[in-house]
Amino acid sequence: MKKLLLIIFIVGAIAPRIVAQKYTLSATESKLEVLGTSSLHDWEEVATEMSGSAIINLDNGQPDIESLKFNVPVKALKSDHGGMDKNTYEALKSNKHPNIYYELKEVKSIEKNGQDYSLKTSGNLTIAGETKNIDMTVTSKSVGNTISFSGKVNIKMTDFKVDPPTALLGTVKTGDEITIQFNVKYNR
Template sequence: MKTHSSHSRISPLILLLCMQLFGAAAIAQVNYHSQNVHTTVSGTSTLHDWTMESKQGECSATFSTDASGQPTGLTAMRFTMPAQALKSEHSGMDKNAYKALKADKAPNITYQLTSATLAADGSIKCQGRLTIAGFTQDAELLATVKVNADKSITVKGSKKISMKSFNMEPPSFMMGTVKTGNDVTVSFELTLKK
């Protein structure tokens, strides 16, 4: 009889603890958003190196955080950028780049996270689906995550991409006399806010 009585006293306590744990887990998922994404695409050509930049694009992300608000993991992330937001110093180059990006049929460059590993030093390894020129493939992104004084999160990273792996033909200029290299480096920096 006493045993039954002690169980009835313990059960509500266990239930209360479980509810608190589940509540804490729910609070630990924090949504962030950014509409100020700085992206640079750089490459080579038979004439000179080149760079295109964009300050457009959107990124939404969900981080799991500890009690102090420090990110402990990245559970969701999606990035979208209009292909024609990329600009160089030469409009002729831009026109050929948009043609290579098939921007008329595939206006956006996107990345959809499938999984991520966030290390204690702030380095993050993302697995996801990258879509360029309407072609999608698995892609790993490496970046760093830094929490700022205002609790916003700055993310920086870069990735080398083969244009031909996305069924893109590297652009050429000046009636085909200047040809760009197949590999480009995409660098990005964004600040995410709650």
């Protein structure tokens, strides 16, 4: 009987560390920006809404990610210029493909960096119906019931079969390369 109680005690003591927890993306605490250039000026668009979920094991703050996904509605990308937004929605084929998706496929390595963790990741990014595998380095930090992921990645629109938008009868041209910069927070 003593052995059974000891086993129950040990399992009870370590179970909270090994049980995966479900997290939900907090849109109000998260930020995602798309940065680019044009022949006239640099530009940026900010996602005004997004959603996502993750299943993560935390062992003393180090994330072991079973799954992580997020979604940004194309029409939630906003700039200070309505005409630019309209061109963006058209270029991203928002009527046919209304969302941008990301799904983590693999964490290739994790390094502790002070209180944070640096994760080399690989995942699928879907834009305008085209899915590409992208590698990026992400910084992870957990505080209480929140875990955040921040980083940035450069991509080319043409890799996703998106023609860089133009304006004023083609006199203003958008650069092909854009930067997606993010700091997303998931809460338990």
